[in-house]
Amino acid sequence: MNTNTFIAALVAGFAASSVAAQTTAFDNVGAAETAVDDLQEQMEDDQDRDLSAFGTEGREIGDYGSVALRYTATSNDGDTSNDLGVGLRYGWFDGVNGIDTNASYVYGEENGTITENTLLAGVDYRRNLSDRVFAYGQADLSIDKQTTTADEYTQDIFAGVGVGYRIFNSADTQWSVQAGPGYRAAEVVGGAKVNEAAASVSSNLFVSLTDSVYLTNDTDVIYSEFATTIANDLALNVALTDTMALRTSYATRFNDLTDNSFSDGENTLGVSVVYNFN
DSSP: OOOOOOOOOOOOOOOOOOOOOOOOSOOOHHHHOOOOOOHHHHHHHHOOOOSOSSSTTTTEEEEEEEEEEEEEHHHHTTTTEEEEEEEEEEEEOOOOEEEEEEEEEEEEEEETEEEHHHHEEEEEEEEEEESSSSEEEEEEEEEEEEETTTEEEEEEEEEEEEEEEEEESSSSEEEEEEEEEEEEEETTSSSSSEEEEEEEEEEEEEEEEESSSSEEEEEEEEEEOOOOOEEEEEEEEEEESSSSEEEEEEEEEEETTTTTSSSGGGEEEEEEEOOOOO
């Protein structure tokens, strides 16, 4: 999963294309990660990755973190709506061990009726075994209290361990793959519950184009007998200052339980400004 505290961040963006599907493959830092309005889509993208590379390669000793927060309240001809979005991320690295955590919560209501209540969270631990080989453990959670679409997840939890390998490992280009077994606990609309063995495979690419511009592409697959979910996030990141970055991303989510083909997946274009420290 991706690598994806506290300073407020201004988040702005827009959705370009989206069809009815639900994100259930997680991008740990991510990503988790999946959205009913532009805020949720941005925050799920923002928490995936910003100025840090995949895994522990290139990371500085110490900790990092960021928070994105937005609240809107609207009243029009007697109709009211309230929307809250929070994205949090925190991690640290001691030279050998690294951990990344993230959480995204979205709540919305219209005229007193809850329309959105979604939590995404993930924890990712890594330990370097050599310059190219690393071990990892991960846990990811997705809860959607409001979905009513048949076969969509109201809860999806995945925990797993495995090993990874850095194919390219230079300052300008990093490409890592990882895979391992896990366990999935899920609930879907209609009451069906799933508790079964699962597996995950991830590919993470980082390419530095200039001193202030870099490209990332992160792909995550979670497989179990119940369903296969795929998440792909392509992003162009521009460092405006030492602490502020502009991120343009295109995310695709596919779930073979609800999508007949890959083209039926959810596609989201997001633009955001993220403020970080350390």
